[in-house]
Amino acid sequence: MLTVIRWVFGITFWVLVGAVFHYTLPQVDIVRVTDTYEKRQDIGENAWFWAQADIGTDGTLANRDVFFIQTRRAKGDVMVYRNEDTGWSWPPYFKFDTSNLQAEAADARSTADAPQYYAVKHYGWRNEFFTIFPNAISLRPVEGPDASKGIPYLNIFILALFGAVVYGIWVRWRRFRMARIDPTLEAIEDDFAEKSSAVTRWLGTWRKK
């Protein structure tokens, strides 16, 4: 039973950690920008997945206009990106050039007849049920739909660093447990075994010989 609880807890924890990384780390899509637009957003319970108003503007108002970039991805499906400042808060992209990026995106539009492909760096998820969109970080032109996305050095570095930290903590915890907790538990178990055998012996004296 305890093992089951431990597994459930462990899997839930690591799935959450994985989700946070998958949401936060940058990814690259090869896309054709089809249009750009802005739309007023009345952000509600999906507020977690939206950034804040542009840096320097009043962030306390209930709703605001958000830039969007509509694209068709090289693999065929469509993807809509929001384009918001992350500013000084999480995730730490320190993006302040939302309007500039929107100008670039508007300039990058192309039709299916004369396609021009771009690599969009972004983070976040598209989910239709919560109306959330990945946030575009930057845009650069690429040769075609099969262009390479590049090796994600930053992601490799961050994940390796995280792995090293987790491994370091785990090793120390295991050493601590072997040195301190396990002997104590064993002592308790031995003690218990001794006591219970004493009880059995005492019961034995009442049995018929």
Add this chain to the structure above:
Amino acid sequence: MIGFIRLVVMGFVALTVVYVCLSFYSRAVRRSKLRKKWYDGKQLVDRDTFVQRGLERYDGSIRRKLILGVYVVPMVVVAVIIYLTNFA
């Protein structure tokens, strides 16, 4: 602006915790190294004086000031990210 102030304050607090821990740790490591050196050496002065002198030299050393990198490195990283995200 509030966001910036919040980042600076929280970052400062977090990094100060790291800085304090690291400087205590580094000093403790230096102390144990000095003790070891005293045992291995000729033992011309008593141990406490030897360690004390060594630590005073450590307090003025560049090695100790390097721990200030705890503040400097994240600031440089943030500046580089800001440049790469917005101006590159």
